[in-house]
Amino acid sequence: MSDKDKDFRAEAAAWLQANCPASMRRPITADEIVWGGSRLHFTSDDQRLWFERCRDRGWFAPGWPREYGGGGLNPKQARIVEEEMARLGCRQPQYNLGVWMLGPVLLEVGSEEQKREHLPPMMRGEQRWCQGFSEPNAGSDLASLKTSARRVSDAEGEAYIVNGSKIWTSYGDQADWMYALVRTDAGARKQQGISFVLIDMHAPGVSVKPIELISGKSSFCEVFFDNVRVPLRQLVGAEGEGWAVAKKLLQHERAAMSKFAEGGAPSHDALAVARPYLEQAGPAQAAVWRDRLAGVLMDAHAFALTHQRVTAQAMARQDVSGPASIMKLVQTEQEVAKYELLVQVMGLNGLSWDGEDFSQLEHDICRQWLLAKTYTIGGGTSEVQLNIIAKRVLGLPG
Ligand SMILES: Cc1cc2nc3c(=O)[nH]c(=O)nc-3n(C[C@H](O)[C@H](O)[C@H](O)COP(=O)(O)OP(=O)(O)OC[C@H]3O[C@@H](n4cnc5c(N)ncnc54)[C@H](O)[C@@H]3O)c2cc1C
The missing domain is CATH 1.20.140.10 (Butyryl-CoA Dehydrogenase, subunit A, domain 3)
Structure with a gap:
């Protein structure tokens, strides 16, 4: 490791030591997780302090560009911050599928408008995201999904009208936005007619029903779409190429899962x-x-x-x-x-x-x-x- 990296590591560790309250360095329990989003709430002053300090420094995502709310660090420095946080036992200050899974994909393939609309609110902890992939007859065989998105152009502009349902959507009832796979071309071969869109969970026509589980705890929901209007600007990547976008996103799932595991x-x-x-x-x-x-x-x-x-x-x-x-x-x-x-x-x-x-x-x-x-x-x-x-x-x- 170069002297510069060593200095950076010492600097990052010193900041964490000085700014991460002692109670935020104990293993986290499921009830102590701070979820971002419009329902953001804190159960202690230390939680709030740790959240706000990381937000202001851009350390929800140290490697993202500053203009989108990240820490602006290079990949090596970002990894050093994560390593030091793990070494010092610092809790994740915010749990959010947006930051962990969607954000990296938007940085790679999203339009400039999408980055500006979604990344900064995620990084302020104002938007919570859920994943809308599985459907009642499309789990392992995801490419069989049927939720349809019909393209329209009218006085309100270009949009998709989405109809169908998703199942096993974790925390769908808490989320502000969903990244989803929808079928934009029923005639194309299975994977080719699928597009990746961002859906506002507060839009008219979206309804959510929690599912009870045998374990007594359940984060699962069914989500129904009844003529939900999704503006064309919320299409990520090209129409019909959602499968490739989803594959990129799933590359980040493992890292997200290990962060989730810390909260279990x-x-x-x-x-x-x-x-x-x-x-x-x-x-x-x-x-x-x-x-x-x-x-x-x-x-x-x-x-x-x-x-x-x-x-x-x-x-x-x-x-x-x-x-x-x-x-x-x-x-x-x-x-x-x-x-x-x-x-x-x-x-x-x-x-x-x-x-x-x-x-x-x-x-x-x-x-x-x-x-x-x-x-x-x-x-x-x-x-x-x-x-x-x-x-x-x-x-x-x-
Ligand atoms: C904790 C948890 C969180 C989840 N969160 C989300 C979420 O947020 N968003 C979301 O979209 N989905 C979510 N899911 C859903 C999850 O992705 C699906 O449950 C999973 O993909 C399996 O699909 P299925 O339930 O329809 O089962 P099926 O695909 O119907 O499978 C039924 C059985 O058949 C077997 N099987 C299927 N195909 C094959 C094959 N080709 N070869 C051999 N065996 C096969 C399976 O292994 C399984 O045992 C979550 C699930 C869990 C358990």
């Missing part, structure tokens, strides 16, 4: 949770559990080492697209395996949902067991992930 409940230490139950179990049963527990712990350790290696490769600008899809599959399946085992070891206690007869830890294990299953679905199911690995990494025929 931390994964449990399997050994600590299982130990009291193992001590009570008979010797034959305990031997079986110990054997399976050792497997879970060794897998987790192997994964952590692989993660370190892939991170180093990514920082050295090597292509890690293959390992990235393998890691999503392995990590999420390992979490499922761990919680399946813990629930089995804990017996009925592992199935306790609420009530005073069981501990908070037991309730948490049950909830995490159910939640872990969703990670194997969101962002591409495990089966789809296996297909991708077979084709793109192993080069097997389709």
